[in-house]
Amino acid sequence: MVMFLAITAALFVAVLLVLVRLFVGPTLYDRVLAVNTFGTLTVLILSSLGFVTERPDFLDIAMLYALINFVSTIAILKFFRYRTFGRTTASQEEA
Amino acid sequence: MTANVIGIAIIDILLFTFLVITAIAIVRVRNLFAVAMLAGVFSLLSAGLFVTLDAMDVAFTEAAVGAGISTVLMLGTLALTVREEKPPSHSVFLPLLVCLVTGAALIYGTLDMPPFGAADNPIQTHVAPEYLQRTPEEIGIPNVVAAVLASYRGFDTMGEVFVVFAALVGVLLLLGASHPKRDDDVADREKE
Incomplete structure (x- = not known):
């Protein structure tokens, strides 16, 4: 139990560092990376939280968060590349 | 513990x-x-x-x-x-005041709420025991929340799905109808 609490504390320190990067991050890519890392850390915190509260069924939710995180990162990067979410086939041919 | x-x-x-x-x-x-x-x-x-x-x-x-x-x-x-x-052209004090007053009202509203998670809260003693008791016999699935959403309140959930679908179609029409992408935009993006 104490071990899981220590893990959660370490994860919160990491979240703090990521938030700092998100606030000051000079380029946009720093911020995209910070958001992606934040999502990963949320998944890890949820997993350790499941063991702290002695109900590891939180793990399914954590996995679904991981999937959402992946999809939204892809969407953000796609927005960077093509500036829009629709009409990608034409843009891809141009690029 | x-x-x-x-x-x-x-x-x-x-x-x-x-x-x-x-x-x-x-x-x-x-x-x-x-x-x-x-x-x-x-x-x-x-x-x-x-x-x-x-x-x-x-x-x-x-x-x-x-x-x-x-x-x-x-x-x-x-x-x-x-x-x-754009930097705000008006003073920030009026919005701040509105936020503080609204927040104070909300906190005041929580003062007479029943304690969090107590067994004799109104929400635990009203219809919840009924659902918990009847779901295994009437619906026959272990997840009571899913039983309430998809069966007891099935029409309500169907209406919600319609609303979400209409919103999705509207957003797709708005986003798909405009195409602001120009070649110089893509070049700008690559420089950043």
Whole structure:
């Protein structure tokens, strides 16, 4: 139990560092990376939280968060590349 | 068990602290792309709070809608407008006052709420035992929340699905009808 609490504390320190990067991050890519890392850390915190509260069924939710995180990162990067979410086939041919 | 409760309390406090920091940053930062990212982080943090409150389904909806779809929609909007917010032309004190008064009213409203998680709260003694008792016989599935949503309130859920579908179609029409992409835009993007 104490071990899981220590893990959660370490994860919160990491979240703090990521938030700092998100606030000051000079380029946009720093911020995209910070958001992606934040999502990963949320998944890890949820997993350790499941063991702290002695109900590891939180793990399914954590996995679904991981999937959402992946999809939204892809969407953000796609927005960077093509500036829009629709009409990608034409843009891809141009690029 | 005590270490458990204290641990959860500390986690709650940390999540709330990060939530407040993120909210202040959303107000202060002028780069709208960073604000969209921060809003996603805000949503993930509130989803974490819902998890510590044992509201799994709410947490999952918050993460899917707030962190997933909303970020994408805000970025789609950002593609149609400028990237920097203009500095406010009016004083900040009136909005601040409105926020403080609203917040004080909300906190005042929580004062006479029943204690969190107590067994004799009105929500535990009204219709909840009925559902818990009847679901295994009438519906025959172990998840009572799913039974209430999909069977007891089936028409309500169907109406919600229609609303979400109409909203989705509207957004797709709005985003698909405009195509602001020009060649120099793509070149700009690559330079950044």
